[in-house]
Amino acid sequence: KDGFKYKLIDETLNIIKVYYKANIVDYTVKYFFDGEINEEYTTVLTGIVGKEITEYPELDVEGYGVEKVENLPLILTDDANKNIINVYYEKADSKIIVRYVDKLTNQEIELEKVIESKVSKEYDLNNAIKDIEGYVLVEKPTELNVVFIEEEQIVLLYNLPKEHIKNILERIITEYGFEQYLNNFNDESKKLLYNIKIIEEIDR
Numbered sequence: 001k002d003g004f005k006y007k008l009i010d011e012t013l014n015i016i017k018v019y020y021k022a023n024i025v026d027y028t029v030k031y032f033f034d035g036e037i038n039e040e041y042t043t044v045l046t047g048i049v050g051k052e053i054t055e056y057p058e059l060d061v062e063g064y065g066v067e068k069v070e071n072l073p074l075i076l077t078d079d080a081n082k083n084i085i086n087v088y089y090e091k092a093d094s095k096i097i098v099r100y101v102d103k104l105t106n107q108e109i110e111l112e113k114v115i116e117s118k119v120s121k122e123y124d125l126n127n128a129i130k131d132i133e134g135y136v137l138v139e140k141p142t143e144l145n146v147v148f149i150e151e152e153q154i155v156l157l158y159n160l161p162k163e164h165i166k167n168i169l170e171r172i173i174t175e176y177g178f179e180q181y182l183n184n185f186n187d188e189s190k191k192l193l194y195n196i197k198i199i200e201e202i203d204r
Helices: 162-176 178-184 187-193 197-203
Strands: 004-009 017-022 024-033 043-048 064-070 084-091 094-102 108-117 122-124 135-139 145-147 153-161
Touching: 064 108, 135 162, 153 162
Parallel strands: 024 084, 094 153
Antiparallel strands: 004 017, 024 043, 064 084, 094 108, 122 145, 135 153
C-alpha cells in the first residue's frame, strides 16, 4: 500500500492480520530573499510518502513578494533530502489589499490582507478568501486572477451575517412555500443567497 509500511502478525487458525503504519517522512521549505537563503525561515514539515504537497506556509514579510516557487507540487519520497520546496521572495513594487466587509454596514469584519509582489505578476484571490465566523461570503470579483499594476489595488469581499440570511430564507419560505421558493427565486436573490445551498452552509 503506497505510503504505508506493514507487517504480518498471527498466522494461526489460517488468519493473517495485516497492520499498516503510515510511512511518515520529512519535507523542507526553504525561503530565499533576493537570491539568498534565510535559514531563520526554513521550515521542516512531515507527510506520508506518496502524498502530493500543493501548498507551503506563506510568509508575510513587508516589502517582499513571491517571485517563484520550485518543486511545487511535490510528491513525497522516502528520501527526505529530495523533499525540498524552494520559495523565492523579491522586493515588491506593487500591492493588493483585500478587505473583508459586512455588506449591510460596509464595516470591515476581519483584518485586511496585504499581498505584495512585482508589477505584472498574477495573484489568485482564492488564496485570500477565508471563513469568517458568523458570516457567509456573498460577493466577490468575477475575475479572481488579479494582475499587479503600478497602482495599489483594493479588493472588497462582501459577507453577510448568517443570522441575517437565515431570517431572509425563513421569511421567503414562509410567505411563498418551499416549492415556490425554489421555482421563483429571482436572480438578485440567487446572487445574494447562493440559492438553496446557503441552508447547508448555515446549518453546518
